[in-house]
Amino acid sequence: MLRFPKAVYTNNETFEAQIELCNYGKDELKNSTLSWEITADGRSLGKGKTPAAALAFGHNGGLGKISFPLQQVTNASKLEVCLSLDGTEYRNRWNVWVYPSSVDTKWGDVKYTRSYDEAMVLLKKGEKVLFNPDWRTLQGIEGKFVPVFWSPVHFPNQAGTMGVLCNPTHPALADFPTDMHTDWQWWDLNINSTTLVVDSLQGGAPVVEMVDNFVHNRRLTSLYEGRVGEGKLMLATFDLQTALDKRPVARQMLYSILNYMNSEEFAPTQLEGLDKIKDMFGTARNQKQSAKGIY
Structure with a gap:
């Protein structure tokens, strides 16, 4: 086993x-x-050994330490840490993610807005638009990292999602290493988001979906692309604006999205029905239940 404090790092840190x-x-x-x-x-990238004179029955702690500087990891990467007992088949593996401590984010000709009305004006002009509404104002499902606890039938007041579903080879995620499912690098993005219900949308395509539970089975998304008139839209309901100097995962997701939107690969299909979900982009703070009440 390994005991380490976190799963997300920047490359000016040391994995211990x-x-x-x-x-x-x-x-x-x-x-x-x-x-x-x-x-x-x-x-x-690195390896090492630690001797153990005796491994008694039960728990054996303090057997050694891994200290691995991450400066050699220059691109956003998923690392695998493997620990094994020599001469046996016993081994265990853990994923950790490393991101550049700084990135050169290029906006190019992408226009950013948090306003639905402004997004529509820009799209009518034929612009590329990254529409990133304040997730706290959205009418949708509370962003969650953890899946439904046991059953939404017995515990109906849950957010109700079952985790991320995406295509890791989608060019919008080219600079954001991921598997098709949720893993620890999605924590910050998921808890700082609101998931949209997009059953009424026609055309376009989700880049990052959230799996709904069996009770509702709705189409859910946190990142969606489509052509609206002559404009090209990327709708992101993750927080891609706040404190990015302290949120390397969100910063990297923004970097990856912008690289895609400024490339020739950004050619989404026609999207219809965005006006039908206009009311989701409200101005009232999204109220969520907590142990201390509504905040």
Whole structure:
């Protein structure tokens, strides 16, 4: 096992982890060696070994430490940390994500707005528009990282989503490494978002969807693209504006989206029905229940 404080880093940090092992076999393990290796896309970035004279039955802590500077990771990357017990098939793996400590965000000819009305005006002029409304004002489903607890039938007052669904090879995500499903790098984006219900939209395409629970089975999205008239729209309901110097994941998502929107690959299909969800882009703060009441 590894004990480490977080799963998201910038490349001016050091990944540090404590090595532990739980032995529930029949015998104490003697004169063992634990090996660790950090890889990115199958390429080894670093490795090491730590001896263990005796691994008693039960929990064994304080077996060693991994300290790995991340400066060599120059692009946004998913790293895999593997810890194994030499001479056996026992091993475990963890994913961590590393992002550049700073990025050169180029807006190009993309216009940014948080206003629905302004977005429509810009789209009518044939502009490329990144429409990123304040997620706290949206009428939708509370953004969640964790899935439904047990059953929305028995616990109906839940946000109700079941996690991210996306195509990792979509060019909008080219600079945002991800699998098709939620993993720890989505935490910040999900909790600072409102998921939109887009059953009424026709055309265009979701880039990042949220899986609905079986009770409702709606079309849900947090990132959607489409052509509106002569303009090209990217609708993002993640917070891509606030404190980006302290939120490397959101900063990297914005960087990846803008690179895509400024490329020839940004050629979405015609989108109809955006006017039908206009009321979702309200101005009242989105009220959410907490243990302390509504805030």
